[in-house]
Amino acid sequence: MERKRGDLFFGTNGPENANIVIVGEAWGQEEQRHEQPFVGTSGNELDRILSEAGINRADCLATNVAAYRPPRNDFYTMFRPKTSSEPRVRGLLPGPEVQSEVSRLYSQLLAHSRKVVIGVGNYALWALSQYSGSAVVREKDGRPVPLDLQTWVPSGIMDYRGSMLFCDPIYPNPELLKTPFLPIIHPAAIMRAWSNRAVTVHDLKSRVPMALKGDWRPRPEPTYWAPPSHRDGVNRLRYWRAKASSNRLTLACDIETARGLITCIGFADSPSFAMSIPFVRKRDDGSFDSWWSPDEEAELLSEIRALLGHPQVRLVGQNFIYDTQYIQHWLALTPELDFDTMLAQNILFPGTPKDLGYLSSLYCQYHWYWKEDHKEWNLSGTVEQLLRYNCIDCARTWEVADSQRQLITSLKMEAQMDLKMKINRLCLRMMNKGVRIDTRRRAELLMALDEASSGLQSDLLHIIPQDLVKPGSDTRWFNSSQQKNHLLYEVLGLKRVLHRKTGNTTGGKDALRELEKRYPELSGLFTRLDYMGSVANTSRVIRTPLDRDNRMRCSFNPGGTETHRLSSSENAFGRGTNLQNLTKGEEE
Numbered sequence: 001m002e003r004k005r006g007d008l009f010f011g012t013n014g015p016e017n018a019n020i021v022i023v024g025e026a027w028g029q030e031e032q033r034h035e036q037p038f039v040g041t042s043g044n045e046l047d048r049i050l051s052e053a054g055i056n057r058a059d060c061l062a063t064n065v066a067a068y069r070p071p072r073n074d075f076y077t078m079f080r081p082k083t084s085s086e087p088r089v090r091g092l093l094p095g096p097e098v099q100s101e102v103s104r105l106y107s108q109l110l111a112h113s114r115k116v117v118i119g120v121g122n123y124a125l126w127a128l129s130q131y132s133g134s135a136v137v138r139e140k141d142g143r144p145v146p147l148d149l150q151t152w153v154p155s156g157i158m159d160y161r162g163s164m165l166f167c168d169p170i171y172p173n174p175e176l177l178k179t180p181f182l183p184i185i186h187p188a189a190i191m192r193a194w195s196n197r198a199v200t201v202h203d204l205k206s207r208v209p210m211a212l213k214g215d216w217r218p219r220p221e222p223t224y225w226a227p228p229s230h231r232d233g234v235n236r237l238r239y240w241r242a243k244a245s246s247n248r249l250t251l252a253c254d255i256e257t258a259r260g261l262i263t264c265i266g267f268a269d270s271p272s273f274a275m276s277i278p279f280v281r282k283r284d285d286g287s288f289d290s291w292w293s294p295d296e297e298a299e300l301l302s303e304i305r306a307l308l309g310h311p312q313v314r315l316v317g318q319n320f321i322y323d324t325q326y327i328q329h330w331l332a333l334t335p336e337l338d339f340d341t342m343l344a345q346n347i348l349f350p351g352t353p354k355d356l357g358y359l360s361s362l363y364c365q366y367h368w369y370w371k372e373d374h375k376e377w378n379l380s381g382t383v384e385q386l387l388r389y390n391c392i393d394c395a396r397t398w399e400v401a402d403s404q405r406q407l408i409t410s411l412k413m414e415a416q417m418d419l420k421m422k423i424n425r426l427c428l429r430m431m432n433k434g435v436r437i438d439t440r441r442r443a444e445l446l447m448a449l450d451e452a453s454s455g456l457q458s459d460l461l462h463i464i465p466q467d468l469v470k471p472g473s474d475t476r477w478f479n480s481s482q483q484k485n486h487l488l489y490e491v492l493g494l495k496r497v498l499h500r501k502t503g504n505t506t507g508g509k510d511a512l513r514e515l516e517k518r519y520p521e522l523s524g525l526f527t528r529l530d531y532m533g534s535v536a537n538t539s540r541v542i543r544t545p546l547d548r549d550n551r552m553r554c555s556f557n558p559g560g561t562e563t564h565r566l567s568s569s570e571n572a573f574g575r576g577t578n579l580q581n582l583t584k585g586e587e588e
Contacts, residue, residue: 003035005067008104008107008108008111009063009108009111010035010067011027011035011036011037011063011064011067012036012037012061012062012063012067012108013036013037013038013039013061013062014057014058014059014060014061014062015059015061016061016108016111016112017061017111017112017113018059018060018061018112018114019059019113019114019115019116019212020055020059020060020061020114020115020116020118020208020212021060021061021062021063021108021109021114021116021117021118022037022038022046022060022061022062022063022118022120023063023064023065023105023117023118023119023120023124023127023128024037024038024062024063024064024065024120024121024124024186025064025065025066025075025120025121025122025123025124025186026064026065026066026067026068026069026070026075026078026123027064027066027067027068027069027070028040028042028069028073029069029073030043031043031064031069032069035067036062037062037063037064037067038062041188041191042186042187042188042191043187045187045190045191046120046187049187049190049197049200049201049204050204052201052205053201053204053205053208054205054209055204055208060118061108063105063108064101064105065098065101065102065105065123065124065127066078066097066098066101066102067101067104068097068101074140075123075153076137076151076153077149078094078095078097078098079092079093079094079095079098079151079152079153080093080094080095080151081093081148081149081150081151082136082150082151082152083147083148088134088152089170090126090130090132090134090154090170091126091132091133091134091152091154092126092134092151092152092153092154093151093152102127102170102171103171105127106169106171106173106176109167109176109179110173110175110176114179115180115211115212115214116179116180116181116182116207116208116211116212117167117179117180117181117182118182118183118184118204118208119181119182119183119184120183120184120185120186120187121157121185121186121188121189122153122154122155122156122157122186123154124183125154125156125157125160125183126154127169127170128167128168128169128181128183129160129165129167129168129181129183130168131156131160131163131165131369131372132154132155132156132157132160133154133155133156134152134153134154134155135152135153135155136150136151136152136153137150137151137152137153138150139503139504139505141503143496157183157184157185157186157189158185159357159369159371159372160183160368160369161183161184161185161199161200161203161361162182162183162184162199162202162203162206162207162361162367163182163183163361163367163368163369164180164182164207164210164211164216164217164366164367164368165180165181165182165183165368166178166179166180166181166216167179167180167181168181180211180216182203182204182207182208182211184200184203184204185199185200187200195352199361199362202361202362203361216366217366218271218272218365218366220272222271222272222273222274222391222395223272223273223274224273224274224275224276224387224388224391224392224395225274225275225276225391226275226276226384226387226388226390226391227264227276227277227278227291227383227384227387228275228277230292230296230299230300233275233277233300233303234299234300234303236275237267237300237303237304237306237307238303240267240269240307240313241303241306241307241310241313244307244310244312244313245310245312247312248312248313248314249269249312249313249314250269250313250314250316250338250398250401250402251267251268251269251307251313251314251315251316251398252267252268252269252274252315252316252317252394252395252397252398252401253265253266253267253308253315253316253317253320253323253335253394254266254317254318254323254390254393254394254397255323255326255327255390256374256386256389256390257326257572258280258288258378259288260573261279261280261288261330262279262326262327262330263278263279263280263288263383263386264276264277264278264279264280264383264386264387264390265277265279265304265390266387266390266391266393266394267307267394268391268394268395268397268398269398270395270398271364271365271395271396271398271399272395273395274390274391274392274394274395274398275391276387276388276390276391276394277300277304278291278383278386278387279291279292279297280383281383282382282383291383301331304331305331305332305333308327308331308333308335309333309335309336311336314338314339315335315336315337315338315339316337316338316339316340316341316397316398316401317337317339317340317341317397318340318341318342318356318359318393318397318400319340319342319354319557319559320337320340321340321424321427321428321431321555321556321557321558322555322572324337324428325431325555325571325572325573326572328432329573334428337421337424337425338421339401339404339405339417339421340420340421340424340559341356341359341397341400341401341404342354342355342356342359342559343417343420343421343424343558343559344401344404344405344408344417344420345359345404345559346420346558346559346560346562346564347408347413347416347417347420347564348404348407348408348411348413350562350563350564351562354559355371356371356393356396356397356400357369357370357371359396359400360396360399360400362400363399363400363403363404364396364399364400364403365399370389370392373385373388373389373392374386374389377389420558420559423558423566424558424559426558427556427557427558427566430556431553431554431555431556431571432553433551434547434549434551434552434553434554435551435552435553435554435579436550436551437546437550437551437552439546439550442542445542446539446542446543449535449538449539449542450539452531452535453532453535453536453539456528456531456532456535457476457478457532459528460476460478460525460528460529460532461476463524463525463528464477464487464525468487468491469483469486469487469491470483470486478529478532481507484507484529485505485506485507488507488515489505489507492522494515494518494519495518497510497511497514497515499511509530509533512526512529512530513526513530540577541577541578541579544576544577545575547575552575552576552577552579553571553575553576554568554569554570554571554575554576554577554578554579555568555569555570555571555572555576556568557569567580568580
């Protein structure tokens with residue numbers, strides 16, 4: 001049936017009364033020609049993804065946030081510039097056409113009962129949930145966006161994809177609030193980063209059947225003690241210890257930290273129960289006070305230490321080598337970790353994300369992204385919000401670990417996991433012992449690096465005087481990424497090099513090497529800039545402060561790379577550095 005502009009369902013395809021509604025962003029060239037969504041290249045890819053997930057596209061109503069083709073296919077051009085005095089709507093400045101189209105979208109959704117709405121991409125996440133972020137678009141396809149066109153664009157789909165949410169329209173409507181909402185990555189983005197395809201199929205295959213059955217939230221809801229009373233906390237810790245004495249007990253553990261302190265410690269014995277014990281409360285001025293009386297805290301700490309040190313407790317954690325550093329420092333105890341979910345992902349699927357939010361989306365039956373909640377506590381939230389966040393961390397870690405164990409067993413990868421856990425324990429010993437530094441040689445190197453840096457700075461200012469880039473600036477152009485990019489691409493007019501991940505203009509080390517290939521006549525400039533970066537980087541590493549025993553204590557991560565080599569960084573207390581920044585010593 002042909003639909004005309006002005007009709008409620010103009011610009012859609014599929015049955016109007018469909019249980020499943022797919023909401024895209026805006027039209028591309030093919031969509032404009034057909035006046036229908038998802039009929040171009042990305043639409044064909046969406047069809048394949050839906051088919052692999054067991055969803056028949058013909059059974060779905062497909063629509064868009066806006067049934068228009070934006071100028072140059074840039075949806076942000078349909079939003080007001082950031083200089084507008086209009087109030088922002090969920091961080092954006094929608095123009096009149098967008099506002100009208102969003103209202104029409106809500107009417108389409110409300111015209112019939114829906115089982116689930118699938119939001120495709122960031123603009124659908126913005127229109128149908130409260131969870132999108134925003135950022136100013138300053139560059140497009142490597143070219144600066146003029147100031148009068150710069151505006152806010154939505155973000156967050158990579159975090160919230162696969163989340164089991166409910167529609168939350170911009171213009172409140174109680175009926176829509178009851179409708180399950182599943183955000184997924186846009187197929188156009190998948191074609192730019194093919195690694196995102198498998199998780200999108202997973203999101204659809206695992207979540208849509210649950211929505212169709214009305215199974216969108218766990219029943220009953222998980223129980224979180226956030227916080228427990230003093231007596232309940234002590235009794236639960238003793239209960240777990242007694243239970244472990246008669247049979248091995250799996251507990252997930254996680255801590256939250258701030259200002260060098262453990263703010264709370266959480267435990268979960270299943271996906272349905274977790275408890276978070278606070279140690280601090282926030283004063284009105286933002287400072288911390290103790291949550292408990294001295295006697296209450298002493299009793300809780302005694303029980304926590306006894307539980308963490310119990311030989312029958314199988315402790316699971318997420319990147320628990322970080323937590324262990326704090327537990328060692330404040331509780332004088334080294335807990336024996338049985339299983340780490342981050343390390344398990346590293347051996348199961350090397351090269352894929354390993355953060356807990358991502359793992360939850362893959363391994364938990366019910367998933368919605370919650371990691372932003374911690375930021376709220378840091379800004380203005382209550383300690384109770386932090387404790388609930390900590391409880392969710394623990395419960396999700398427990399469920400992820402349980403699923404990963406089963407997968408490791410089915411794939412016969414127990415030996416690999418055992419080896420990874422042994423390496424994890426070795427890394428902890430290395431972190432505690434530290435690297436001994438020859439302080440005399442360190443001082444000699446710093447003097448030589450300072451001399452080399454002075455020479456390079458003199459050469460670079462002779463080749464390109466500061467006044468040619470930004471007259472009067474206190475920061476030399478080679479010490480400012482913005483000034484360096486301005487020199488390379490505006491003053492010298494070189495062909496832009498784009499960052500392979502962000503797509504933004506870059507003048508980093510890889511870009512300098514690419515520019516040297518294109519413009520060999522400027523190799524003296526590029527070589528000096530490259531050396532300047534290496535000298536500055538090496539100097540920062542060597543200047544890293546040492547502990548009192550002249551040792552450098554770094555954090556070593558056995559699961560940080562897809563090649564399984566160790567990576568290093570600052571430790572949990574801000575000491576140490578990434579030792580892999582050190583050069584080979586073979587440079588001229």
